[in-house]
Amino acid sequence: MKSDTAGVQTVKDPDSITVLVNKHFALPADYKPKDMVFPDVPFLFKEKIEKREMRQEAAHALEALFAAANQDGIRLAGVSAYRSFTTQKVLFAHYAEQSGKANATTYSAAPGTSEHETGLAIDLSGSDGKCAAQDCFADTKEAAWLAANAPAYGYIIRYPKGKESITGYQYEPWHIRYVGTKASKEIASKGLTLEEYLKQE
Secondary structure, eight states, X not given: OEEOTTSOEEOSOTTOTTOOOSSSEEOOTXXXXXXXXXXXXXXXXXXXXXXXXXXXXXXXXXXXXXXXXXXXXXXXXXXXXXXXXHHHHHHHHHHHHHHOHHHHXXXXXXXXXXXXXXXXXXXXXXXXXXXXXXXXXXXXXHHHHHHHHGGGGTEEEEEOTTOHHHHSSOOEEEEEEEOOHHHHHHHHHHTOOHHHHHXXX
16 A cells, blocks of 8 residues: 555555555555446436446345345335545535535545545435434434445445444444455454454454
8 A cells, every 4th residue: 555645555456355445555546446236226316327336246235135125114215325536525515505615524524535436335315215314314224234234245345333432423224345255254242443353364
């Protein structure tokens, strides 16, 4: 990994399924995943736009996850998947203006350091959109189902409760990240974050 002037390192292998992207490790500014598709799952909007896209492997796993949820009577919907560097830049600037930069960094990522830019992460909600990307999602049956079942499909709750000092972000039960089933099952069974898991590798 190489370091930039701000002390944030640029990841060497941005295409890795287990790439670590956080406040210390950034994607190259010009990075765009190559194998992007539209997962065949419901979203809270109809348009086929950027934030509906995911990398192919993650999209197929997401389709299997949604199918399993449906079988259990849980109706999920996508809120936001892929974001480009430019989109993240605009979004972060908006949040920083709204609530101050220091506060914004607890729930939004600076451009280049958002997992959404990998094409491997997605924010989910119930199909009614209630509590979408809000703290109240934690108390829903959809959140409980995701926490219990996402790892079987290669996904983890990326920002778990009580791990804020490690991940750098507040608890986000709606934000799931694809890492593949080998990593997801170990992370879930040991109660790890992706940061802690990769240190063990």
